[in-house]
Amino acid sequence: MPQPFQTRPLTVNTKKSADYCLNCSNEATIEALFDLEGAVLVRKYCNDCLLSAKYEES
Numbered sequence: 001m002p003q004p005f006q007t008r009p010l011t012v013n014t015k016k017s018a019d020y021c022l023n024c025s026n027e028a029t030i031e032a033l034f035d036l037e038g039a040v041l042v043r044k045y046c047n048d049c050l051l052s053a054k055y056e057e058s
């Protein structure tokens, strides 16, 4: 997993159901944007999993 080039807090939209972390079943709080060879990939994580994603060696 490459490191995200940008992260931003996930704004809670009360009209929608909650988004869940990609790695676990916790509610997602952060969006991480990955630049994959020109394509931007957005993944949602909880705080704990964002740290793992951020510091994992690619």
Ligand SMILES: [Zn+2]
Pocket (backbone or CB within 6 Å): 021, 022, 023, 024, 025, 026, 045, 046, 047, 048, 049, 050
């Ligand atoms: Zn998580």
